[in-house]
Amino acid sequence: MTMTTDRPVRVRFAPSPTGPLHIGGVRTALYNYLLARQLGGKMLLRIEDTDQNRFVPGAEEYILEALAWCGIVIDEGQGVGGPHAPYRQSERKPLYRQYANQLIAAGHAYYAFDTPEELDAMRLRLQAAKVASPQYNAITRAQMRNSLTLPDTEVQALLAADTPYVVRLKVPRKEEIRFHDLIRGWVVVHSSAVDDKVLMKSDGMPTYHLANIVDDHLMEISHVIRGEEWLPSAPLHVLLYRYLGWESTMPQFAHLPLLLKPDGTGKLSKRDGDRLGFPVFPLEWRGTDAETGEPTLSRGFREDGYLPDALINFLAFLGWNPGTAQEIFSMDELIAAFSMERVSKSPAKFDQGKVKWYNEHYLRARPDAELAPYLLAALAAHGLSCTPEKAVQIVGVMKERVSFPQDFWQEAKYFFQAPDSYDEAVMAKKWTPAVAAALAEYGDLIADYSRDAGGEAFPPAEDLKGFLTTVVEQHEMKIGQTLQALRVAVTGAAAGPDLFETLAILGPVEVNARLKAAAQGRS
RNA sequence: GGUCCGUUCGUCUAGGGGUUAGGACAGUAGAUUUUCAUUCUACCAACAGGGGUUCGAUUCCCCUACGGACUACCA
DSSP states (O other): OOOOOSSOOEEEEOOOSSSSOOHHHHHHHHHHHHHHHHTTOEEEEOBOOOOGGGOOTTHHHHHHHHHHHHTOOOSEETTTBOTTOOOBGGGGHHHHHHHHHHHHHTTSEEEEOOOHHHHHHHHHHHHHTTOSSOOSSTTGGGGSSBTTTSOHHHHHHHHHTTOOOEEEEOOOSSOEEEEEETTTEEEEEEGGGSOOOEEEOTTSOBOHHHHHHHHHHHTTOOEEEEEGGGGGGHHHHHHHHHHTTOGGGOOEEEEEOOEEOSSSSSBOOHHHHHHHTSOSBSSOEEEEOTTTOOEEEEOBTTTTTOOHHHHHHHHHTSSBOOSSSOOOOOHHHHHHHOOGGGBOSSOEEOOHHHHHHHHHHHHHHSOHHHHHHHHHHHHHHTTOOOOHHHHHHHHHHHGGGOSSTTHHHHHHGGGTSOOSSOOHHHHHHHOOHHHHHHHHHHHHHHHHHHHHTTTOOOOOHHHHHHHHHHHHHHTTOOTHHHHHHHHHHHHSOSOOSOHHHHHHHHOHHHHHHHHHHHHHHHO
């Protein structure tokens, strides 16, 4: 088998625009991209839209946007251009015919005139006869209406009469087909298990199999990295390369393990996301239900608050690992560390908990200034605003305690709105008359301090703590007795970031006002 | 049904003929934080089963079981 290792590395991601890009597709694109970058090769994007019936408007744009959001950069192909344009197979339609003809001329393909009804009948007949694998193949084609069984004159007449036909590959009856897979090693399949696949459909469009091989060859693809669902048809593709005379430049294959549902078994599907409450698409998708025609909304990782770095890091580890203890990888680090040899053979279940963990990690690692816009946006949506500086401060103290950027608003609400209710369990226990008195004095003290500075002073957290210590000592109490009550009176909640940091952000005047409001409500 | 692929803690996985079978997530416990979260520490937890080969197999081979993909004029 030929291993064309010395030619330029060119990989491709070749999705069908039949809907939003699935998260498994994103991983396939990612592995392609990592390999291309690592080896200094090119990453192509080709749109495989040979099925006119399944075309979904907007899907192609979605794919482009999703890849861009993930940081997967396309070097050549749809949306970018390049020397092999067009990169949309529907626009390459005229190109495929000659290869089908070449195959027919060489005796490796033939015309088949069977109607769908005849094909159904054939399958029914074979099933009834308990044939192991009912298919159009070396044996059954002898009973069908094709250019192998019909006299030449009749074939010509049918063709001349524009009778609908397909072109099928003439798969040899007894032959062992071997090919090497980068992940699985040698795979051997007997040709009797491969059927005479349709290469050209009656509408004149090639099927996936023909178009894929022709384009991969023309576009000089060096590695075909795709999902495991393609493994069964790989022997067919090998045959195609051989019969087309391209075996010496046949790409290397790598069939990636599937992504499974988190519960139970089976391939991760669109429905699992809705069922289990997590996205399976990178971006939100507005589609229509295939059966009811109702508009549907599928959530996306982006809209759910996942950071692209986190998603990518997580996805990279679903089926691959560096063999070291390192778990956190930037895209550049992934590029450097990736290797197809370390991709596992077995499928992986999608782990919701782990993505969340990655997201929390990346959220905390992100500079406050980059997180602040999320808070600012939520504020604007609620008709509120604050200075960018304050937003930076708030996300700074909050990011340790949230999983997603959208949580900032929920968690930080009390920085913008005085509490309208208080944690009663804590208040009942901690808001004693003595504590109330001390806190009232504390509020006045810091407010006065601030007023002396023109109402503008925002003392640092340690000063605020110092004031409280002083007041509390005068009341012959311990500071610990007052802390919980102070927090709840000011924020309404029993838990939150460092109390004095919180007070520092709020400012003395506001703190005092809230303290008084809380006291009033309880007197 | 047939063909092909797969099978290590609940999950993602490392490892590999002789190991206390390692890490991460989750879970549990503790420490820190006079809060919660973070962080840190500890604990819990696995080689699908049966045959070989071998001094020795979780590792290599075979079988079984289980799981998955494919089996369209869809990709």
